[in-house]
Amino acid sequence: MIPPPLARFTAAATPASFSNNRRSSLSALWLGAVAIAACPSLQAAPVVTQGHGGPDAAFSLAPVPPPAINDAAAKATFSLVDGSRDGSSGELAVLADGKLPASEDSPAANFFFADNTDGGRIGVDLGSIISVKSIGSYSWHGGGRGPQVYTLFAADGKAEHFNAAPKRGTDPASCGWQRVAAVDTRPHDGKAGGQYAVEISNKDGAPLGEFRHLLFDVAKAAAADPFGNTFFSEIDVIDAKGPAVERLKPALPLVTNHVSADGKASYSIDSSKAPDLTEWSEKELLPVIVDWYPKLVALLPSEGFHAATVLKFEFRTDMGGVPAYTAGNKISLNAPWIAGQLKGEAKGCVIHEMVHVVQGYGRGPRGAKPAFAPGWVTEGLADYVRWYLYEPQSKGTVIRDPKQAKYDASYRVTANFFDWVVTTQDKDLLRKLNTAGREARYSEDLWKTWTGKTLAQLGEEWKKAIADGRR
Numbered sequence: 001m002i003p004p005p006l007a008r009f010t011a012a013a014t015p016a017s018f019s020n021n022r023r024s025s026l027s028a029l030w031l032g033a034v035a036i037a038a039c040p041s042l043q044a045a046p047v048v049t050q051g052h053g054g055p056d057a058a059f060s061l062a063p064v065p066p067p068a069i070n071d072a073a074a075k076a077t078f079s080l081v082d083g084s085r086d087g088s089s090g091e092l093a094v095l096a097d098g099k100l101p102a103s104e105d106s107p108a109a110n111f112f113f114a115d116n117t118d119g120g121r122i123g124v125d126l127g128s129i130i131s132v133k134s135i136g137s138y139s140w141h142g143g144g145r146g147p148q149v150y151t152l153f154a155a156d157g158k159a160e161h162f163n164a165a166p167k168r169g170t171d172p173a174s175c176g177w178q179r180v181a182a183v184d185t186r187p188h189d190g191k192a193g194g195q196y197a198v199e200i201s202n203k204d205g206a207p208l209g210e211f212r213h214l215l216f217d218v219a220k221a222a223a224a225d226p227f228g229n230t231f232f233s234e235i236d237v238i239d240a241k242g243p244a245v246e247r248l249k250p251a252l253p254l255v256t257n258h259v260s261a262d263g264k265a266s267y268s269i270d271s272s273k274a275p276d277l278t279e280w281s282e283k284e285l286l287p288v289i290v291d292w293y294p295k296l297v298a299l300l301p302s303e304g305f306h307a308a309t310v311l312k313f314e315f316r317t318d319m320g321g322v323p324a325y326t327a328g329n330k331i332s333l334n335a336p337w338i339a340g341q342l343k344g345e346a347k348g349c350v351i352h353e354m355v356h357v358v359q360g361y362g363r364g365p366r367g368a369k370p371a372f373a374p375g376w377v378t379e380g381l382a383d384y385v386r387w388y389l390y391e392p393q394s395k396g397t398v399i400r401d402p403k404q405a406k407y408d409a410s411y412r413v414t415a416n417f418f419d420w421v422v423t424t425q426d427k428d429l430l431r432k433l434n435t436a437g438r439e440a441r442y443s444e445d446l447w448k449t450w451t452g453k454t455l456a457q458l459g460e461e462w463k464k465a466i467a468d469g470r471r
Helices: 015-020 092-096 275-299 335-339 346-359 375-390 411-424 429-438 445-451 455-467
Strands: 030-035 046-053 077-082 120-141 149-155 178-184 194-202 209-218 232-239 255-259 266-270 310-316 324-327 330-334
Touching: 046 178, 077 092, 092 232, 120 149, 178 194, 209 232, 255 275, 266 275, 275 310, 275 335, 275 346, 275 375, 310 335, 310 346, 324 346, 330 335, 330 346, 346 375, 346 429, 375 411, 375 429, 411 429, 411 455, 429 445, 445 455
Parallel strands: 266 310, 310 330
Antiparallel strands: 030 046, 046 194, 077 120, 120 194, 120 209, 120 232, 149 178, 149 209, 255 266, 324 330
8 A cells, every 4th residue: 555645744733733634544554754843952853753553563663663672761760740650551661671562452561641631741861961863652552542642842951940840731841841743643534543653853864952851741642532541662762872773573463364375265363362372373383274274174074064264263361271162263272271282282282173163063954953963072073183183193092991991081082982983994984973963963873874883882892902902
């Protein structure tokens, strides 16, 4: 998408008039630059460059660079000049910790003013006068608390009447401060959520000026919303004479989307609640999904059935001891459990759940009384595919005590039983059993039709095979 022409406004514009000229938000990354008339002692006319992206933009919001790690703000002193910090907000220190929130709703990783208040003022003491090259601010929220609205003032602190902490109601310009720029990233229309980045600098690259103090006069981003104060994630101050700037490397998107090579299937993995699993998901899990899902579809066909073509995977942190579960085409994964099984059962667990997506049990023909497959069949079939087809080398279904073995014990034990039937009785059992479950016409009588033996007889022969060491 080609961005619209750059918009330009003067520093004399009030925040209200500035907001009337706001540019529309774009669904993709977009930019805007606002030229601000220079104050007499500023070295040039500051330009406000804006970047905006969706929740998976990973703060890669060109043309604004990612947050800095070693900027002057990292060693600065932040103070709450006016207003109240929200009880759920992080401390002011989060604005200069070189870190970014893990999700769009991470209160403790952001600083924001209290609900039912109209922002406030934040002071930054750089410790000494430096040549300020640029100032950046970053924010992230899924709703109206994403955009930024503030006026920036700067001072060297040398004025006789200088007030380092002017409260609201006191014009900073009257006590030794210079107005640098007005920022308003609210969209003119459309939703306000997402990630926002602002860089205040001079167009020609010259320093903004020689300053020690900065003052952010912050207004509420969503005026009508009592919860409308911006979630500020990071503030940068770049020293023109400081060390080479180190930037945070943009994180991998927290939602990985992939379309199969033939265009027939798409997969998404949402790791927003488990960002530490994002890289593993993209590099290790996604290739398994892409490779095995079409294999599972081909393995379990039935007349007139079409498996889901859209699969959604979501990491969650509220699943207790349940490793994973499937609902339709959505697979929920227990993030803490998966994190502890990256070298163990994590991938096999996902294979098991994808089998459930393909099974699609319980539909049945219209007008017929459904005969649903029992749970031990459903889970045993999924574990059979996992342990005997996906990871047979792991030997995860070994049964050591045949006396305790029951064909309907479900999961691994039933998988062992199914493998014995497939190997010794009916090599096409898997497809037949799955079709019966999918069409909701399961019956124990089918076992005798398929193998010539009752389910009970098969169970006894299987246990004997275990006892004889043939399983």
